[in-house]
Amino acid sequence: MTATIQPYLDFNGRAEEAIEFYKQKLGAKVEMIMRNKEAPEQPPPGTLPPNSGDKVMHSSLHIGDSVVMITDGYAKGKTQFAGFSLTLNAANEADAKRLFNALAEGGEVKMALGKTFFSKAFGMLNDKFGLGWIVIVPQPMP
Numbered sequence: 001m002t003a004t005i006q007p008y009l010d011f012n013g014r015a016e017e018a019i020e021f022y023k024q025k026l027g028a029k030v031e032m033i034m035r036n037k038e039a040p041e042q043p044p045p046g047t048l049p050p051n052s053g054d055k056v057m058h059s060s061l062h063i064g065d066s067v068v069m070i071t072d073g074y075a076k077g078k079t080q081f082a083g084f085s086l087t088l089n090a091a092n093e094a095d096a097k098r099l100f101n102a103l104a105e106g107g108e109v110k111m112a113l114g115k116t117f118f119s120k121a122f123g124m125l126n127d128k129f130g131l132g133w134i135v136i137v138p139q140p141m142p
Helices: 016-027 093-104
Strands: 008-010 029-035 056-063 066-071 084-087 108-116 119-126 134-136
Touching: 016 029, 016 056, 016 093, 066 093, 084 108, 093 108, 093 119
Parallel strands: 008 066, 084 134
Antiparallel strands: 029 056, 056 066, 108 119, 119 134
């Protein structure tokens, strides 16, 4: 058996916005979306905020060769992502610049995209949702 790790990101009520952002900026392809009202079993009363039937219970997106899952979770507060970043491998410097600038729109650059000893292009940012990204052009290590 080959294990696969797929991030499951809780946008705490902003999943729809995030899905559209990643479709536009990264060319993400939506594989599926299930809304709370479509669940085969409904959660106990009071678990979800009122009028959250249209919120995203579960979604799956393809970004390149990777799958990222997104939810609205309990949609009860601010989106928080801490202690990790997603790494986005770019084909070349031009691709890295395009992806970095797209993700940085409305976000915060932590380390500007530039050449390093280990990559022709490397940069770090938090997108407008606070999700950490590392954009890199991978190079073989000596």
